[in-house]
Amino acid sequence: MIIRIKYILKVNKCNFIEYISSLEESDIEAFYAIYVQYAKFEPTPGQYSSSLGPLQIFLKDIYADFSPILDCEGRVTASDYVYVYTLLMHYTCVQNPSKYFHNICENLPEIVQQYIAAFFEQTVDGLQLTRDCLRQAILNIYSNTDEYSFLVPVIAKNSTPDRLNMHRSVSCSSSITTTSVSNDGINCSSPSLTDNNKNVSIIVSAAVENTKTVSQQRERISAISEIQICAPPTPKTELLELRTRELLGLRAQLETERYEKTVLEEQILENESLINALSKENIVKKKQLSVLKATLENECEDEHNFEPKEFEKMKRRLINELSNKEAMLSERNEQLQELRAEHSKLDEKFKMSEKHVLVCMDRINELEQRLNNLMELLSEKCKEIEYLKQDKVELQQCLQEVRSELQNGREVLNASSDLLNTSLLQSSMNTTPENLATSVIDKQLREKEMENDQLRSALEFNSQQKENIEKQLQQLLFKFQLANPENSSSQLKMLQIIGQGMEQLTVSKGVEQQRVNELQ
Incomplete structure (x- = not known):
């Protein structure tokens, strides 16, 4: 203490x-x-x-x-x-x-x-x-x-x-x-x-x-x-x-x-107070357990007291449910067969579309190559035309000079009639080579113009073919719902859409094959 x-x-x-x-x-x-x-x-x-x-x-x-x-x-x-x-x-x-x-x-x-x-x-x-x-x-x-x-x-x-x-x-x-x-x-x-x-x-x-x-x-x-x-x-x-x-x-x-x-x-x-509290809680839990046991026993008695008619009803109900399940299973099998048929059709369409796309790609490549060649040829022709135009301008200048000289000579010869014939002969002799030069130049120009017309017609034909191919590609894209024809204006976009469509087709093909394997 x-x-x-x-x-x-x-x-x-x-x-x-x-x-x-x-x-x-x-x-x-x-x-x-x-x-x-x-x-x-x-x-x-x-x-x-x-x-x-x-x-x-x-x-x-x-x-x-x-x-x-x-x-x-x-x-x-x-x-x-x-x-x-x-x-x-x-x-x-x-x-x-x-x-x-x-x-x-x-x-x-x-x-x-x-x-x-x-x-x-x-x-x-x-x-x-x-x-x-x-x-x-x-x-x-x-x-x-x-x-x-x-x-x-x-x-x-x-x-x-x-x-x-x-x-x-x-x-x-x-x-x-x-x-x-x-x-x-x-x-x-x-x-x-x-x-x-x-x-x-x-x-x-x-x-x-x-x-x-x-x-x-x-x-x-x-x-x-x-x-x-x-x-x-x-x-x-x-x-x-x-x-x-x-x-x-x-x-x-x-x-x-x-x-x-x-x-x-x-x-x-x-500890005694705690034990008393726990004992009270234990008594409550025991009462709850007894109530749960009583309810469980009542449920067990209810299950044992089922009449035979109730068992027959349950049996019929289970048979009906089983028949319904079998009907549902047959429907599922039919749907599975339909899906398999659709899958085969889609697979064939996919293969055909692959071939068609490959052909279109080849044609597009050929047309692009031809277009590039024609563009190169056109550039060369344009250069030649420019050179010829320059020659034409120079020749026109020469002709003007010659014509001015001829006019001066005619004024001198008009003074006398005697000298008229000689002047005419001389002028005819002088104009003959001029006319020949102009005719040659005109002929060459006509030939170049004809060649230009041919090149224009070839370009127009190529552009028409290109437009036809683009229309076919647009129809193909619209057919397979890859994109709207209005939005697919450029070739690059169409090719990208076709590539995406090919990827989607390959993915869907893999998914369908997996589904078929699971169903099998």
Whole structure:
């Protein structure tokens, strides 16, 4: 009980959570959430599962020998709060000293500091801090620290004067004094404080008020010690002191056992309430199960109570359904045969269209080649025509010059009649080669014009053939619904549409063959 008061004082001094009057009322998870910020503990990443809480990770990482008892929700039970708070104090004071917690310990009462020092003396030598070791260390504090120092924090405010008189009326024997003082101290620290949930501040104030009484007791004890120095100890007194120490340890152990017993009783009550709730739910489920069994039995009885007429009706109905299914199957077979016939026809059409498209492609290539040749020939003829036009212009210029000279000569010859004949003969002789040249040039021009007319007629014929082929291609595309004739204006577009149609035909052919294979 005294150790629990010490931890309550320590927890309240930290100011991490609200003021508590017992360790079981504290929220240890909330306390640890603030505690870890000052303790500067960093767990090893990725070593533990995500289902463990921060406090459990701390205990597994630092104090692996201590295994806390967990409840159904995976949290530390209230019975282990004393041990967990002890380990938290041990970490910040011994393993990883913190100035913040050191200042808190210095502000605690002197008697509490004596308890903490006595506890640390037992855990400094590398002791494995298991549950049993912690319990034994807490129990050993009673025998290792000054016995009379326990009186300071445990004398309650409601102590009666009779008890104080009992403390004052100490006998001369040291063993009797030790026994009476210790018994009174333990009786004052009975579990009634825990059961009644008394405030720790009341206990501390009572200890301060009774400081004078304790000083008087210490004076009497010093007087008794002087008497003990004068009287040598006997084996009986030594044995009595030993038994007294054992009794103190057993009483402290009894207090801890009582505390654990109360916690376990609370857990038993919780489990009993849970069992009652589950039993009620089980009763409800059993009732539902009985109702379902009754309905199932009724259905089974209804099935067994069928009359023969109903079986005949069911038989006839099944026969009718079977006949309907057979009729549907025959219809499906007929549809399958029709689809196969259509598939064969489409396959033949596809092959014919492939051949026709190949022929059309060959003719288109031939026509394009002929068109290219004619275009080259036309360009050559156009060049020749241009050259001839240039020659014609030059000849016309020459003719104009000759005609101008002839006109000048005629004007001279008109002066006399005698010279007229000679001039006429000369002019006739001069005009004859001119007429011959012009006639030759005119003939050549007529020949070139005839050749041009032939080339124009050939081009017109080729263009008509090209238009006829385009019309046939458009009709073919419209026939197989590949594109509208209005949209297929250019040869390139028509060829692209034909290529797409060929691809679609090949895909549809593959699909039809697959369907035929599946139907077979």
